Amino acid sequence: MEGSPRLERWLGDATGTVTAFLEHLVGEPIDADVGLHVTTAAAPDNALGVAAGRPLLARSALLTGRRTARPYVYAESLIDPGLLSEDARRRLATSRDPIGRILGDEGLAVRREPLDGPVGVLSPAPAGRTRATGDHLLARTYRLGVAGVPVMVITEWFLPSLQPFLTGA
Numbered sequence: 001m002e003g004s005p006r007l008e009r010w011l012g013d014a015t016g017t018v019t020a021f022l023e024h025l026v027g028e029p030i031d032a033d034v035g036l037h038v039t040t041a042a043a044p045d046n047a048l049g050v051a052a053g054r055p056l057l058a059r060s061a062l063l064t065g066r067r068t069a070r071p072y073v074y075a076e077s078l079i080d081p082g083l084l085s086e087d088a089r090r091r092l093a094t095s096r097d098p099i100g101r102i103l104g105d106e107g108l109a110v111r112r113e114p115l116d117g118p119v120g121v122l123s124p125a126p127a128g129r130t131r132a133t134g135d136h137l138l139a140r141t142y143r144l145g146v147a148g149v150p151v152m153v154i155t156e157w158f159l160p161s162l163q164p165f166l167t168g169a
Helices: 005-013 018-026 086-094 099-105 160-167
Strands: 030-041 055-065 071-079 110-115 138-146 149-158
Touching: 005 018, 005 138, 005 160, 018 030, 018 055, 018 071, 018 099, 018 160, 030 071, 055 086, 071 099, 071 160, 086 099, 110 149
Parallel strands: none
Antiparallel strands: 030 055, 055 071, 071 149, 110 138, 138 149
16 A cells, blocks of 8 residues: 655655654644664664764664554654663653654754665564554655764654544545
């Protein structure tokens, strides 16, 4: 079912975070059901451009509607936690707040740089979780920068549960 030109266009036009975009689109708050949240070492040739061995945060999450519990997006992120505030790191580890909400609350202006993909940034797939690479409307990978510095690489799979919100708009 892959492919949604409308969704791709809307995401390209969006100026805020994916979290804010989703909340506006589906009309409910979005929560992150975190599946994986572990420290890993940067590979020698990584998309963040950091030194091999540098500690990074590997995270997977299913973005779901708070009221409906519908899954809307499955995302995998590789994050340089040293570039985030202590509060942001704490919230990533202990709350259901999506990355976009945390960055917005921090007042950080982010910039997306599309990367080739989609490819999962976590390898292998998180234990006990299935990667949403099968049935999805759109998948993309990008590097997220703050003040020109790469902070994270994110791959997102936008799930078919978004389809009703795309056809009526």
